[in-house]
Amino acid sequence: MKVNIAGAATTKFGELWRRSPRDLIKEAASNALEQAKIKPSRVEAVFVGNMLSSALGNQDHLGAFFAEELGMPVAAMKIEGACASGGLAIHAGVMAIQSGLYETVLVLGVEKMTDHSPEEVAQMLMGAGTDAEREAGATFPGLYAIMARCHMQKYGTTEEEMAQVAVKNHYHASLNSHAQFVFPVTLEKVMKSPKVADPLKLLDCSPITDGAAAVILTKIKNNEVNIIASAVATDTLGLSEREDLTGLKAVRVASQKAYQMAGISPKEIDVAEVHDCFTIAEIMAMEDLGFFEKGKAARAITSGKTKLGGSGPIINTSGGLKACGHPVGATGVKQIVEIYNQLKGIAGRKQVEGAKIGLTHNVGGSGATAVVHILKKG
Amino acid sequence: MKVNIAGAATTKFGELWRRSPRDLIKEAASNALEQAKIKPSRVEAVFVGNMLSSALGNQDHLGAFFAEELGMPVAAMKIEGACASGGLAIHAGVMAIQSGLYETVLVLGVEKMTDHSPEEVAQMLMGAGTDAEREAGATFPGLYAIMARCHMQKYGTTEEEMAQVAVKNHYHASLNSHAQFVFPVTLEKVMKSPKVADPLKLLDCSPITDGAAAVILTKIKNNEVNIIASAVATDTLGLSEREDLTGLKAVRVASQKAYQMAGISPKEIDVAEVHDCFTIAEIMAMEDLGFFEKGKAARAITSGKTKLGGSGPIINTSGGLKACGHPVGATGVKQIVEIYNQLKGIAGRKQVEGAKIGLTHNVGGSGATAVVHILKKG
Numbered sequence: 001m002k003v004n005i006a007g008a009a010t011t012k013f014g015e016l017w018r019r020s021p022r023d024l025i026k027e028a029a030s031n032a033l034e035q036a037k038i039k040p041s042r043v044e045a046v047f048v049g050n051m052l053s054s055a056l057g058n059q060d061h062l063g064a065f066f067a068e069e070l071g072m073p074v075a076a077m078k079i080e081g082a083c084a085s086g087g088l089a090i091h092a093g094v095m096a097i098q099s100g101l102y103e104t105v106l107v108l109g110v111e112k113m114t115d116h117s118p119e120e121v122a123q124m125l126m127g128a129g130t131d132a133e134r135e136a137g138a139t140f141p142g143l144y145a146i147m148a149r150c151h152m153q154k155y156g157t158t159e160e161e162m163a164q165v166a167v168k169n170h171y172h173a174s175l176n177s178h179a180q181f182v183f184p185v186t187l188e189k190v191m192k193s194p195k196v197a198d199p200l201k202l203l204d205c206s207p208i209t210d211g212a213a214a215v216i217l218t219k220i221k222n223n224e225v226n227i228i229a230s231a232v233a234t235d236t237l238g239l240s241e242r243e244d245l246t247g248l249k250a251v252r253v254a255s256q257k258a259y260q261m262a263g264i265s266p267k268e269i270d271v272a273e274v275h276d277c278f279t280i281a282e283i284m285a286m287e288d289l290g291f292f293e294k295g296k297a298a299r300a301i302t303s304g305k306t307k308l309g310g311s312g313p314i315i316n317t318s319g320g321l322k323a324c325g326h327p328v329g330a331t332g333v334k335q336i337v338e339i340y341n342q343l344k345g346i347a348g349r350k351q352v353e354g355a356k357i358g359l360t361h362n363v364g365g366s367g368a369t370a371v372v373h374i375l376k377k378g
Numbered sequence: 379m380k381v382n383i384a385g386a387a388t389t390k391f392g393e394l395w396r397r398s399p400r401d402l403i404k405e406a407a408s409n410a411l412e413q414a415k416i417k418p419s420r421v422e423a424v425f426v427g428n429m430l431s432s433a434l435g436n437q438d439h440l441g442a443f444f445a446e447e448l449g450m451p452v453a454a455m456k457i458e459g460a461c462a463s464g465g466l467a468i469h470a471g472v473m474a475i476q477s478g479l480y481e482t483v484l485v486l487g488v489e490k491m492t493d494h495s496p497e498e499v500a501q502m503l504m505g506a507g508t509d510a511e512r513e514a515g516a517t518f519p520g521l522y523a524i525m526a527r528c529h530m531q532k533y534g535t536t537e538e539e540m541a542q543v544a545v546k547n548h549y550h551a552s553l554n555s556h557a558q559f560v561f562p563v564t565l566e567k568v569m570k571s572p573k574v575a576d577p578l579k580l581l582d583c584s585p586i587t588d589g590a591a592a593v594i595l596t597k598i599k600n601n602e603v604n605i606i607a608s609a610v611a612t613d614t615l616g617l618s619e620r621e622d623l624t625g626l627k628a629v630r631v632a633s634q635k636a637y638q639m640a641g642i643s644p645k646e647i648d649v650a651e652v653h654d655c656f657t658i659a660e661i662m663a664m665e666d667l668g669f670f671e672k673g674k675a676a677r678a679i680t681s682g683k684t685k686l687g688g689s690g691p692i693i694n695t696s697g698g699l700k701a702c703g704h705p706v707g708a709t710g711v712k713q714i715v716e717i718y719n720q721l722k723g724i725a726g727r728k729q730v731e732g733a734k735i736g737l738t739h740n741v742g743g744s745g746a747t748a749v750v751h752i753l754k755k756g
Contacts, residue, residue: 001479045610051438052432052438054430054432054433054438054458054505055433055436058433058504058512059505060429060430060432060433060458060460060502060505060506061459061460061505061506061507061615061742061743061746061747062458063458063459063466063612063747064459064460064612064613064742064743064746064747065615065746067612068612068614068615068619068746072612073611073612073613073627073628073631074610074611074612075609075610075611075612076459076610076612076747077457077458077459077466077469077470077610077747078457078458078459079455079456079457079458080432080438080440080441080455080456080457080458081439081441081442081454081455081456082438082439082442088441088455091453091455092455092470092473094477094479095470095473095474095477095479096473096477097477098476098477098478098479099472099473099474099475099476099477100476101379101472101473101476124438126436127432127436127437127438127439128438128439129439134436230479231453232423232453232454232455233451233452233453234441234442234445234446234450234451234452234453234454235442235446235451236446237439237442237446241446249451253451364439364442365439365442368439368442368443368446369439369441369442369454369455
């Protein structure tokens with residue numbers, strides 16, 4: 001499999017109160033098209049990754065809505081799978097190109113979250129969970145806190161080690177002008193931040209974010225950056241039905257499928273964007289993706305292996321969900337943008353020197369959906 | 379293009395107050411799998427067409443939700459494009475097979491609408507329209523009434539001719555045990571039904587419906603029924619931006635693309651399921667799909683050409699949205715089920731003798747999304 005990425009861009013992520021979703025996608029799409037040197041009229045289909053336009057925006061026709069805004073009266077649809085909506089939209093775009101039905105497509109990811117109260121948004125996000133979890137009053141920080149406790153109990157993972165994920169990702173975000181939090185944080189600051197769901201503190205959690213991302217996929221070959229694997233797997237919606245809570249089975253299944261499709265091993269990945277909705281999620285991702293042995297990722301992160309300048313793989317150079325921000329439907333598309341920039345060598349101060357193979361890992365809910373992409377230079 | 383339909387089924391459509399969405403999709407999927415003689419473990423991806431699970435059901439992770447319910451931990455996603463969600467989910471399924479990434483996929487369409495007040499549902503359905511339409515207090519019957527008035531003015535179409543669409547479709551539904559309204563209606567009854575949005579009366583409008591449909595698509599060849607064209611187009615979300623209101627441009631674009639893809643002309647279609655959300659919509663569809671010249675469809679319908687036993691093409695043998703019912707996200711999938719049954723020769727009392735080529739036409743909103751599929755026997 002080889003689907004070319006012709007262009008990719010994101011807006012600034014953050015609390016963008018003065019900007020509308022259509023304004024955001026227009027900026028991201030225009031920049032991606034310009035980079036790709038592709039005229040809008042060449043785009044034959046639009047795939048939109050978005051979770052909450054219905055619940056928060058009363059808009060249930062997002063594909064046509066954005067196609068009109070961009071002046072592209074072509075095939076368009078919204079793809080939804082909770083916080084994995086963006087990754088799934090990329091998967092749909094890959095299918096579109098591979099199918100031969102389309103030659104060039106635009107994949108958008110967008111979410112506008114800060115126009116609503118955090119309580120309202122937190123409630124709407126639970127739309128990704130089960131009825132039982134909602135009825136029990138669970139929130140996503142609470143669900144990931146359960147996983148953190150299990151991981152701590154089984155592998156001796158500590159709160160300091162989780163905090164190190166935040167420290168690393170804030171450092172990376174401090175090099176990324178498009179990030180929501182462009183400042184570093186100290187270990188002490190993370191450890192002393194208010195508890196959200198014990199053991200997770202405020203600075204262990206990704207923020208509520210507005211933002212958009214756009215990627216142009218095409219079957220026209222060039223020697224730049226290609227998607228060489230695209231895999232999706234699902235698991236039970238609720239934690240209560242799972243055998244083990246120290247990792248995500250859907251991630252293991254999807255990543256194994258992706259490695260097989262690409263014909264590579266986890267050791268060959270130079271750089272990856274992973275779904276660190278909470279710091280524990282990045283630790284679990286390192287293990288589920290095969291970067292480190294089970295129970296050993298937390299120490300590897302603390303030792304600096306995954307930080308810019310480390311022995312690699314370098315993780316979340318964008319700042320991740322934690323510090324670059326997490327506009328849910330945009331996240332999976334933004335991850336592709338960041339890896340594209342890394343492999344193209346245009347990632348600026350956060351460039352991983354000589355990066356040739358990259359991976360993206362996008363998760364829906366508490367792990368019910370996992371989407372893994374592998375990108376290669378040349 | 380040739381994507382095989384291995385099995386297809388719908389639940390009963392109607393006010394199914396005692397049944398949940400997961401119960402409905404389970405029945406439809408089980409029956410489709412049984413008909414296909416395919417084990418659930420052979421299904422490699424699930425595409426769910428649905429519009430309102432977020433707004434009405436607080437569920438924003440429908441792909442994984444249903445994949446779990448069906449015991450299929452495979453790739454899964456929700457596809458949304460207002461009332462065209464089902465047709466778009468079929469399009470995604472076709473891309474999945476054509477891409478070579480999947481060998482066998484399950485496409486589901488489902489909507490649970492009658493648990494809410496009609497006022498609430500009508501408001502939520504306006505999520506398919508523009509902000510301006512919502513702010514002006516427009517409803518979908520109102521928007522289609524504007525189109526009906528334009529058609530009447532330009533082509534002399536009469537209220538009686540629109541009513542004939544309802545009479546025909548109710549007659550077809552009276553032969554379909556899965557239809558919401560399994561009874562015929564007289565022209566007089568339609569004409570005397572209460573006005574909803576002048577000139578549209580209650581019996582010119584499709585109902586609010588619960589129901590699910592399932593289709594198994596596979597690349598494994600057999601000589602039964604295949605999808606030979608799948609095309610999507612979009613147009614402006616709102617009526618105010620369109621040049622002409624007597625037809626839907628997106629339908630003309632999508633159908634021309636589909637005919638070209640299939641290498642056939644409209645004259646070769648024996649049987650079609652079209653999106654008659656309102657009776658005027660079926661008249662416009664007949665013209666936009668090229669079955670009759672512009673302005674001549676209403677008379678052709680009145681003369682009985684499109685009714686079972688007529689010279690054809692025979693339209694909406696299921697009863698259409700009007701009388702079989704319109705569970706919005708399920709409709710586009712149900713249309714494929716009906717044409718599959720027709721081409722397989724298992725449509726029972728509503729069988730069109732010798733049907734070899736069929737078409738489906740699924741529309742989102744007031745025409746911003748159009749999806750056209752062409753199916754062929756052998």
